[in-house]
Amino acid sequence: MSGWEAGLDDEEAGAVMRTVARQLKLWREAAGLTQPEFGAAIGYGEELVSSVERGRRIPRPEYLDAADEVCGAGGKIAALKQDVAEVRYPKKVRDLKKLEAEAVELGAYNNSVVHGLLQTMEYARAVFSARRPPFTPDELEQRLSARVARQEIVSDTAVRPVFSFVQCESTLRRPIGGRTVMRGQLERLLEIAKFPNVDLQVLPLGHEENSGLAGSFRLLRLKDGTTVGHVEVQHISRVIADPKEVQLLDMRYGTIRAQALSPRESMALIEKVLGET
Structure with a gap:
């Protein structure tokens, strides 16, 4: 997957992405997975996982769906799609x-x-x-x-x-x-x-x-x-x-x-x- 670059000079988008990135990292760690293991489990590379968790890349909906399933989040991660739906645009x-x-x-x-x-x-x-x-x-x-x-x-x-x-x-x-x-x-x-x-x-x-x-x-x-x-x-x-x-x-x-x-x-x-x- 080619991720979407996050606008680092966009304060509104930055605040949303920091929250999303923090949640994704907490769910991954709670599942006992390293970034390479998590990337392999959801079908994406370690570099992209790292970029998402640092708030530098905006995760696409399919990324969040896969993360939700792997972490057993019961829809809590997938619900983040609504939060990132708007900030992916300039x-x-x-x-x-x-x-x-x-x-x-x-x-x-x-x-x-x-x-x-x-x-x-x-x-x-x-x-x-x-x-x-x-x-x-x-x-x-x-x-x-x-x-x-x-x-x-x-x-x-x-x-x-x-x-x-x-x-x-x-x-x-x-x-x-x-x-x-x-x-x-x-x-x-x-x-x-x-x-x-x-x-x-x-x-x-x-x-x-x-x-x-x-x-x-x-x-x-x-x-x-x-x-x-x-x-x-x-x-x-x-x-x-x-x-x-x-x-x-x-x-x-x-x-x-x-x-x-x-x-x-x-x-x-x-x-x-x-x-x-």
């Missing part, structure tokens, strides 16, 4: 996922790629693979898992949160991942556009007015009534809470939605682009 992803979970309304404008909550696995893989310097295979899989986990809030049976997405037409025509990947992505957009709590609009390249030239952003209206913004560029991910800045983003998003096609017209344009792909 902190900025966890923070964004928490915000999305607290949102009753989410609006987003994207002019570079299809919004992360709308991406297919193949499209997301192509987006992450384009990064330079490239992610390691483990980092790539970690980010794909995180993206899939965030997408759970978008469902055809949910009524909350309410979603509003505006995609620049360029994101529909940019062949990320190639023809087959883009066909799957466009089909996915048409599917999500039919969800009862989703409004999906396209801002055509042929429109002279475009108030989104400054870049992609999102707005999240939370359960307590407050609204926050979020912008991400290059390696910077920033949550905007200042009321004046949020108000500017809110006004801009309203203008962008007015400049975009209606949801029905947008579906027709997506279908047109799909037919050309």
Whole structure:
């Protein structure tokens, strides 16, 4: 097994992992096993066992299941899967996922790629693979898992949160991942556009007015009534809470939605682009 690297500069994840590592070591010692013996019993190498017990590697669910069985923990070790489920993702992803979970309304404008909550696995893989310097295979899989986990809030049976997405037409025509990947992505957009709590609009390249030239952003209206913004560029991910800045983003998003096609017209344009792909 290739373990997940723990973010040592991530205080929240570090606290969780120290607790998990301590518990795993105590259970192993209580079972009377050395690290080499324990590794052999659960099917993993001694080096990985040592890394996990030092909090340097995040154990995968199958590691915890095997440890539970070997130590006779009766589900107590396996229960740790819930504790490590979130910290295996980068902190900025966890923070964004928490915000999305607290949102009753989410609006987003994207002019570079299809919004992360709308991406297919193949499209997301192509987006992450384009990064330079490239992610390691483990980092790539970690980010794909995180993206899939965030997408759970978008469902055809949910009524909350309410979603509003505006995609620049360029994101529909940019062949990320190639023809087959883009066909799957466009089909996915048409599917999500039919969800009862989703409004999906396209801002055509042929429109002279475009108030989104400054870049992609999102707005999240939370359960307590407050609204926050979020912008991400290059390696910077920033949550905007200042009321004046949020108000500017809110006004801009309203203008962008007015400049975009209606949801029905947008579906027709997506279908047109799909037919050309």
